[in-house]
Ligand code: FES
């Protein structure tokens with residue numbers, strides 16, 4: 047396989063006594079998925095179920111003068127039609143509550159819901175939408191975030207200051223709902239020390255997360271009056287809380303059922319259509335299902351924020367960074383509701399210092415309303431934008447100084463004990479090793495195989511995620527162990543890794559450990575999937591539960607055998623003393639009954655430990671067309687112990703190809719508030735033909751907070767691809783692209799404007 | 806079995822006979838009923854997924870008379886008299902098809918939403934060409950998007966399955982027929 051990803055490992059560790067940790071165990075849910083038996087939200091059908099559809103605004107900004115639903119209500123098969131006037135006037139937000147479920151008197155983006163229909167059949171519901179008459183009065187709209195910040199710009203939310211969940215009084219800048227600032231040192235002092243100062247601006251587009259399963263949900267009120275929910279949501283306990291708050295129902299009356307998710311990548315954390323489904327259930331007394339079309343996904347879900355980022359960077363005479371002011375403007379669209387962070391902004395902006403020692407650093411991130419689709423989180427939120435800017439500028443400055451980009455990075459790189467702008471003093475810093483490993487793999491400094499071929503690299507760092515995880519480990523009568531998790535399977539492989547952790551602690555064959563997803567009734571609250579968190583916090587909860595289980599089993603066996611528990615051990619489903627099998631697990635349960643342990647683990651602050659990632663690209667640019675051919679990609683990571691090489695590698699490969707899409711093709715073009723792509727065929731995602739030969743370098747070192755000393759990997763390979771490609775393009779033909787994606791057209795134009803230097 | 810009908814006049818209803826995974830069905834459908842909806846909602850075979858709805862993502866891929874089709878673009882009435890194979894029809898009892906086995910063993914999926922379509926496409930490829938080159942695999946499978954895996958493990962899964970189908974003697978997928986990427990034009994046969 048010429049294109050097979052090559053994986054090279056440095057400092058491979060062996061773990062004494064390990065029998066399943068570190069092996070490429072196939073997915074526990076694999077058989078269900080390959081048989082088509084894994085159930086996703088859109089697969090749920092209930093007796094008497096109705097279908098919901100939503101009428102959406104055709105205007106980017108307008109007053110809604112009237113909504114006439116009488117003809118729609120009269121259509122045969124239509125069971126309910128709701129407008130904003132029919133539901134409580136509540137605003138929703140994952141933090142900042144600024145978004146109505148149905149517009150009342152105002153719409154702020156094309157795609158905003160204005161009316162909801164429930165009908166016997168989706169086609170009838172669709173037909174009913176066409177019978178609703180809405181009278182609008184258009185209002186001046188604003189689409190560009192910088193324009194939206196100017197005095198006199200149309201204001202989207204006059205009542206912003208009164209909204210619940212506003213992190214701090216917003217700055218006195220039109221349409222800004224959040225200004226997040228990180229700083230260290232003294233910026234003015236830093237720039238006084240600078241020998242040269244460089245300022246560059248970068249632009250990144252909106253992109254959709256690209257999960258292939260559109261949002262879907264089914265809501266029913268069961269015989270006991272409880273709300274049952276099946277939904278494309280990765281955080282069931284948070285969903286339960288938000289539904290409870292939105293619908294004025296006690297949490298105890300809501301059950302979020304376990305379900306498979308057709309991936310998430312940050313996009314499936316909101317209530318989306320579920321509250322409206324509930325109101326339709328209330329009206330009709332029947333279960334209601336809503337499935338978004340992919341067109342609705344592209345136009346009205348919650349894509350990654352577009353950004354404008356300006357970096358002003360001071361460098362000393364000896365080529366060291368001394369000061370930087372990073373200013374990021376994130377285009378949030380019409381609402382801030384889809385952002386879950388307490389500061390209603392994007393945490394990835396904190397990467398504005400890159401992986402460098404910059405003593406005087408300030409980062410300002412503005413989240414700004416415009417009349418577009420509300421933006422949300424996508425894999426490593428804020429980071430792909432910021433790292434594209436930072437790592438492009440690193441090369442631009444190196445070029446100005448006449449220093450090799452790799453050498454420049456090594457000179458300025460973070461070292462042991464250096465602080466990040468977030469306040470952490472880093473330990474176990476292996477940036478140098480990761481940079482050098484990536485450099486070696488791409489052939490840095492060696493002759494290039496032809497003209498118009500260039501190499502570039504980019505570096506980033508990312509923490510291990512935090513939050514709350516819960517897990518139950520139960521020993522059944524038959525000696526089988528069952529692990530229950532409240533995190534839905536989004537495809538990352540979490541259930542498989544939890545199974546390995548529990549099997550390892552209990553020294554059981556994998557076949558004796560089953561994993562299931564539980565509903566929100568079955569477990570204590572859990573933060574859910576996301577933020578490079580699950581293997582850490584849910585893994586810890588499972589590890590603790592299994593460890594407690596082990597102790598209890600040995601205590602019971604000790605009674606039985608009249609031996610001290612310290613003399614006993616577990617091995618392959620047996621209680622062992624002095625190397626001989628004494629009791630089987632099922633003998634213990636048969637005499638003492640089944641055992642059940644539930645544990646919760648909370649990590650509430652980031653560790654001083656991070657993971658460095660360096661990706662390197664070799665590209666060939668067609669000097670005529672400007673077409674970029676990605677000849678090779680190297681992905682190098684400073685990782686902890688790898689618990690499952692197959693799922694770990696899957697995260698790296700998937701993230702890298704999403705990064706490739708961001709670099710070269712993905713672009714949710716929004717013109718005057720209207721998404722230009724009218725279906726998925728017009729929105730380019732990477733296909734199987736776009737993948738380059740990939741080489742992975744893993745620098746394993748124990749010491750991470752994940753059970754068995756692992757670290758995180760889920761969001762680590764996405765952010766550095768685009769700047770690595772941009773840097774390689776510059777190396778190939780001397781053209782610097784500062785706005786993503788890097789298209790042939792942009793390169794072609796730049797080449798025509800400025801003849802390429804001969805190399 | 807009758808699909809639910811409300812707004813369309815009864816006269817438009819068509820009676821079709823269709824074999825799905827070896828089982829005969831005689832149903833009444835509206836002429837505009839899509840095969841994907843017919844399979845998922847009339848027959849309850851939800852293994853076939855729907856993503857884009859416009860024939861570009863491959864989630865809804867099924868075999869109609871052995872040909873790969875996008876069931877979101879195919880009307881149920883066009884399958885009248887035909888034989889459809891969906892993901893539910895691949896395994897024989899507890900025994901998975903080698904393509905299914907290899908997708909599990911070589912990590913050819915993560916979330917699994919694209920997997921039924923990927924597996925049906927891979928099966929159609931290997932029925933047609935038991936020894937595809939890597940280029941041929943990519944050419945054939947390019948209509949099946951996957952957002953999770955980055956595709957590397959899908960390529961490997963299909964290669965391994967090819968090897969396994971050729972029998973143990975041929976080795977496990979490492980060798981592939983040399984030759985030009987000769988994938989068929991019009992992979993999604995229109996009916
Ligand atoms: S749903 Fe049929 S090809 Fe996408």
Ligand code: FES
Nearest residue numbers: 915916951952953
């Ligand atoms: S496995 Fe998730 S889209 Fe392919």
